[in-house]
Amino acid sequence: MDLDHALGSHAVAGEMPLNATADPTADLETALAHASRLMASDPALAGEQAAEIIKTVGEHPMAVLLLGVSHRLRGDPERALESLRPLAARQPNWALAHYELGQALIRARRGIEASAALQRAVKLDPGLPKAWLTLGDHLMAMDDVEGADSAYANHIRHSTRDPQMLQAATALVENRLPEAESRLRERLKQAPTDVAAIRMLAEVAARLGRNEDAESLLARCLQLAPGFHAARQNYALVLHRSNKPAQALTEVESLLADDPGNAGYLNLKAVVLCRIGDYDTAIELYAAILEAHPDHPRIWMSFGHALKTAGQQQRAIDAYRRSLALDPGCGEVWWSLANLKTVRFSATDLAAMRAELAKTGVHDEDRQHLEFAIGKALEDEADYEASFRHYLEGNRLRHKTLRYDADETSSRVQRIRQSYTREFFEQRAGWGAQAPDPIFVVGLPRAGSTLIEQILSSHSAVEGTMELPEVTSITRELRAQGDPNGTMPYHDVVHALDDAALRALGQRYLDHTRIQRRTDAPFFIDKMPNNFLHLGLIHLMLPNARIIDARRHPLACCFSGFKQHFARGQSFTYDLDDIGRYYRDYVALMAHFDAVLPGRVHRVIYEHMIEDTEGEVRRLLAYCGLPFEPGCLRFFENERPVRTASSEQVRKPIYREGVDHWRHYEPWLGPLKAALGPVLDAYPEVPAGMAGENQRH
Template sequence: MTKLTLGQDAVPARVRQIGSLIQGGEMDKAETAALELLNSHPKRPEVHTILGMIYLQQLKRSRALPYLEFAAKAEPRNPAYLNNLGRLYLDLRAIELALPFLHNALTIDPKLTPTLISIGEYYLSVGKAALGLPYLERALRNEPKNAKAKWHLGEALDALGKSDEANRHYQELHQDGKMLADSLYAMSRNNQPGQNAPLMAEAERLLGEDNLPGPIAGKLHTSLGFMLEKEGKYPQAFDHFDQANRVNPANFDIEKFRQWVDAAIEKFTPEVFREYAGLGHESELPVLVVGMPRSGTTLTEQVIASHGQAAGAGELTRIGQFAAAYGYQRDVNKFIEGWGGLGAHGIREIADNYVNLLRFHARGEVRVVDKLPHNFVNLGFAALLLPKARIVHCSRNPADTCLSCFQNPLNDAHPYSRDLTHLGLYYREYRRLMEHWKKVLPLEIYELSYERLTADFEGESRKLIDFIGLPWDPACLQFHEAESTVRTFSKQQVRNPIYKSSVERWRRYESELQPLLTALGDLMQPADVDR
């Protein structure tokens, strides 16, 4: 690469030119120019920053990281650099690293609106909406028209069960024409049935427009589905849920997943766990709540986290990130062969990282809940790392679980959820894998039935708390009064005392669910179908 002969005073102007390229969408030219500038001026933090921002625009977060870290280290009193790095850590889910940088940025510039928003988002992401609320309120006072601040403030209020206040912010966004589909969707979930007629008319009008992007159309269809469901118009509601999935198709290879489950069942034997026993972390902090999405994991976390000696960390991705890094889901056989090569120190280092993340969420509590449902796939990996972790497996009627997955817009990590047949087949593989883990894992797995929990809430809650090794705390029965964040689609349920209306919901749509019921096959017990 030719080295530029650019004077020091010309660097800021060149950075601005690169910024113009970014704004114009000329990312390749911007990257080339930034790399040339960095070659000539490798110690200038603004050059590292512009290159980092280019990679962020390209969604190459890992490539952006060293450049933003360099800038923050070079000028530790620059609030913009601190905010950039803290925001990136937040996006990378390195949440224990994010907050110190964000708070330091805000200490230097208390009116830095992006930092206020990021801290508010941070607290939302870790289940502390009440702590995030004042930051988002300050951000909105600074910039009353900031759509991002308004949206996240609505989310925080929603998460705390203050839906009327949240709706006011959603309504303002809606009236401004900002985030139309998002604000309409949020209000449709919060409103009572009689309030939704104008929203339904608008959603239908918007769906009539040409060239509507799939994600927006999907959100509008989902909104209509739930509004129609509230009115008891189930066939029409289901049609919109179906269309929401059709406009956002996703490729899913059930055979590939089935083959991975076959390999896990073959290779993860009791002997493997005995061979590597004692190499992980002996901490009793971890409580892993697993299961299919929509199976009661949020409710379970809230019950446990209401205990005075327990905390909820929400859905942490750290176990899955480490599992992916070591090829756990690519090739089970190679993963197991290579695990021993890490040595006791290497394995303990991975385990320490995860336990330290849990400690970050704890403020003296002795149990911390990680409720990422799909950790059911990673339980073989988790058992090698965390020999004293407690596993709570949430289960629910298969058809109710799958219907809820189909109705709610799960992200692209769940491509199986957009087709009824794939949903049923995926559910069968999930159950097959869980049956294997129960046979071979050196960890006890507590089976928590959603139906049993709703039928005998106190009795089942007492058993759950006993399983995680804590004395009974009556606060667990008042989980719906806790000021913690509920960001999943379960927030309406979790913000109310326990009730049974989510049991047997699938019967409203029985005729439309035949592809799912066929795929589930014998997992639907005769009593479930004929009752």
């Protein structure tokens, strides 16, 4: 889609001044073609020739385009826009004009307008591979990974002339993944070193959730073509998604060595740094990106997320507000403000959110976030009935996008209880890696785990990290060993592991989480709440790790989860019946482990922590084998990064007012109460029948 192609093919013999021939039309085309070909080697001279053409024949569209491109290539995007803006307005259906306008807007740091121009270009002419590639790079720089992936797929589709590859690329763009995979595998049988086909097959694998396959394919692609930067960017992204931040950073640094100012690469580096807790560096990177590209709303949002986690609340609010000024319909930013838990929306804010929600064509994801944010605004106004209606609608919208099955969770829990017996653990006593470093905090989200982490990390011997995904990564790999499709439980594989294998898993956990640790404290916290489902594995591979169960009143905990729009996971929280059943299964499973591993898990009842903070803190530290330190009672002075929804709440002293806040919504919690059953009445104890059932296992 270069300018020569747009002009057509013309033979150009030297510099031919306009009107030097008897055929003015041929003369004009020749002059335009010559200016176009000069652009790569001498954009200034090309611009001069374009200007001469305009003086002679008026504002010929191609001459105006060439003049604008010349200014852009000479580093003057504002002068380029002086030519290209009116040109695109006069030529609304000329794809090339909108493409070049998009290029100039990118250089002028006007990202939203650039996106619109590039989208217009590819809509007018989908067969423009360079426009798709530019759009993909731009969307990646704006942190729109999904949009970038689609644009890159279209770039592949429209840059190939091979019928077999074209069919595969078309299937990929249209998300017909089995067909795309079949065609690409057939292609690679014929041409095993076709790096474009390998990269496309990796994209198919990534979309299907087969990250290990995607990794292997991209590694092979880069082995064959080390300079294939688009593949390396894909590789870094897949490594990041696979919880391999160190390897991801290596690939990003390689990309930046070649193109240090690439906003997409810098953004990806910032994202990975946030994953490993290096927020100071990530904040610097986001600030640098925004200095160069100040109108990228998603980058402002990511900047806000990093600032919030680092405890810089006012700067986070300012970043979120800047994002909304650029894109007032972005529901995720409105929810991010609400999710600070300390921001009270003004009447103007509420009216703005309602106006966005009332618009036609609002994306479901934005609608979900807006419903939750409006629910929070109305909750702060004590309009609880209206607040609940919005929370309910937000949950309904989110729930319909998920595939959560409460029966499946109950079966899974029953399977665990049957698999991990007292005798099973006794036979494996002393196995696994003996290091005592990790302290696991488990339970349900919104049960007080962040408070426990903040208290413990205020001790001189303990470092707080985050909700580490490492145990989940290990279980995923174990599941794949027993079932290549990764759909069966992993527990049968665990039963077949010997001491050496379990010790290796424990050591792997310690090695892979090392990147999260910033101090030389001997202990660190992993507060992934859902790890309660993996306590059997945790005990076997790390028998000396501490395990703390954070428990909160079932109605308080469950409703707090129900009104929380989680960034990812926790798919059981978007229906009152689902979350009630999940809480009940959790209590049953923890009662089972209390029976088969007596004293192994220390339980912290949230309400007890509120009523007798010092007593509970002393008992907690004693369980961890740590001496009491007064700083643990002043946890709110701890300035470490906090990466959960409770980040601002744990930066304040404990207060009792929130304990019974759920009672404002009690009239509408009937389905939740029914799902909880006897667990609700027995709290904080375990229903007698449930405990007895565990004893029989």
